[in-house]
Amino acid sequence: MDTVPADGLLSASWLLIALPLAGAAVLLLGGRRTDRWGHLLGTATVAAAFVVALACTLQLDERQVAVDLFTFIDSGSLDVRAGLLFDPLSAVFALLITGVGALIHVYSIGYMAHDPRRRRFFAYLNLFVAAMLLLVLGDNYVALYVGWEGVGLASYLLIAFWHERPAAATAAKKAFIMNRVGDVGLALAIFVMFAQLGTVTYEGVFGSVGLLAGGTVTAIGLLLLLGACGKSGQFPLQAWLPDAMEGPTPVSALIHAATMVTAGVYLIARSAPIYDLTETARTVVLCVGAVTLMIGAIAGCAYDDIKKVLAYSTVSQIGYMFLAVGLGPVGYAAAIAHLLTHGFFKAGLFLGAGSVMHAMDDQVDMRRFGGLAKKLPVTFVTFGLGYLALIGFPFLSGYWTKDAIIEAALDRGGVSGWVLGGVAVLGAGLTAFYMTRLMLMTFFGKARWAPSAPGRPTPHPHESPSVMTAPMVLLSIGSVAAGFLLVQAFPLVEWLAPVFGEPEEAEHVVAPALVGIAVTAVMALGVLAAWLFVGRREVPVVAPERVSVVTRAARKALYADAINESLFMRPGQWLTRALVWVDNRGVDGAVNGMAAALGGSSARLGRAQTGFVRTYALGMLGGAVLVAGALLAVTAG
């Protein structure tokens, strides 16, 4: 379907970006004066953006609308216009970002109530929302890149929001640097597009990408994938995401679960016309997705930090989405559907985790929780619904959207279809295991509460204020209903048809009903295993030391950090040390050595100046004799 110019309310869709951006500007430039009402303004701008997004979406009726704004870069043959593309794909993203974003803003009012820097927190959150909306609404890769870097910056600022904690500062740097690795890939992909096609707009690139040589298209696909892996915490750049949990919990919910980390999925889905042309790049996407979903699920089973378990769960679920987009046209809509439902239930789970931490004096060690179900009834119910949605309990969100991905993987047919489908089913079982373990350790069993630090009182858990529980309730409703709504009631596949093409009726290798039963059975096995290992016995307060090799590896997240350190960090350190040595000894050495040689020789030559006139006279005589002798030798000889 062709893109049409914007009309009516849609031509004002730039307000979506402008509102949160203005909020961030006011809060950052206004300083302390805005302290009293800053959080309200920050929430209001995002809520207003949600209203605009909703109104725009209602007016869209399955068109692709272009909003031309102004010339961004005009230099030689490079002409980048700042324009927005409001189509069904960006519409669902805009709704997710502003909708979940607004709920998390409301939650943050309560969560950050006692933080002296709450206004700055809201300013950064607004900045994030604006950048994320630019990322999904831009109509060219440069706009996407600007948004991409903007969310990276906001993510960095928010992970390090409590920068007085060394762990938070380090985690922020780690996230920033690992993202930079991915961003280089994205930047190179854009360079290749411009060099080969002379344009960076979606319309121009997708229109002429078919004319390129196969190798170039594959290179663009792989470079885009590198960018996507960095931003989405996918293998091999997954190690930063769990560390990013050092940030405040609303940040983990909004940025590192629901929206920013799914930008990689958006990038690949948006670049579908490129990936349709390169089987190689798509296979790599598939492999990345399958590997990451296993890494995330395995690591999630071993961690005791509630937020890190959820973070590895996010890594794993985004692995599912990568797997889906790697499957090609059959998977795009499934990936986006899972992305949306995941946005709901994972944001809800993180907000629940935040509520638990709030009650437990900011502790995150699940071995110190237990028996919280009675103390935190609202948190327990909302968290529980999110948990059921995530593990794919029948007819809740995850069931619909994850099954769709598993089905699509199996429908691929052949050995690869069985391998990918098997991995996805196994991942579903592991998901059920680690999430059940989390539930059992947190909400059930005996209370194992302890002071968070020596000298602090033992926590007395209490339910969070309603400003925090209300968003949790709304998100849990989304967790329950979103899957049914998006798959059955108002199929997302049809809504996204203008972007990804009409859905084809796939030939099922395994009957869908059978897949549903099998996945549910595996899930039940995972839950049962968790109950056998964790639920029916006492949870040790200190993690057991004598564990199997697999557990030890899983506790280290399969040695991702160790591999990164030994492969990149240490050689990098050696390189810098060698360069410093060369600089000190080589460059500085040459300069200093020359100066020292001149100074030393002049000091030694200066000794010839004895002050005795007769010595000088002898020198002059000797010199004169030499000159006369030389002259004689020349003239006579």
Next chain:
Amino acid sequence: MSLTHYLVLAAILFTIGAVGVLVRRNAIVVFMCVELMLNSVNLTLVTFARATGTIDGQIMAFFVMVVAAAEVVVGLAIIMSIYRTRRSASVDDANLLKY
């Protein structure tokens, strides 16, 4: 008396002067030795002027005399003031200007 005699005499005078400058410590004596060297050169110049029948050498000898006279004035004044302040005319004692 041939040209050689004059030149040998000049060479002897120059050598005496040069040796005197090198071995004597008394500034006045060193000074006189310098004058001796200058005058041996003058003798050489005049000898050659006569041998070639031109006056160039004689003119140069006059120049040397004028310069020598000026040098004596300045040099003796310096030697005098050094002697007044340091009570010594030895060139080895005036050795402060060194490394």
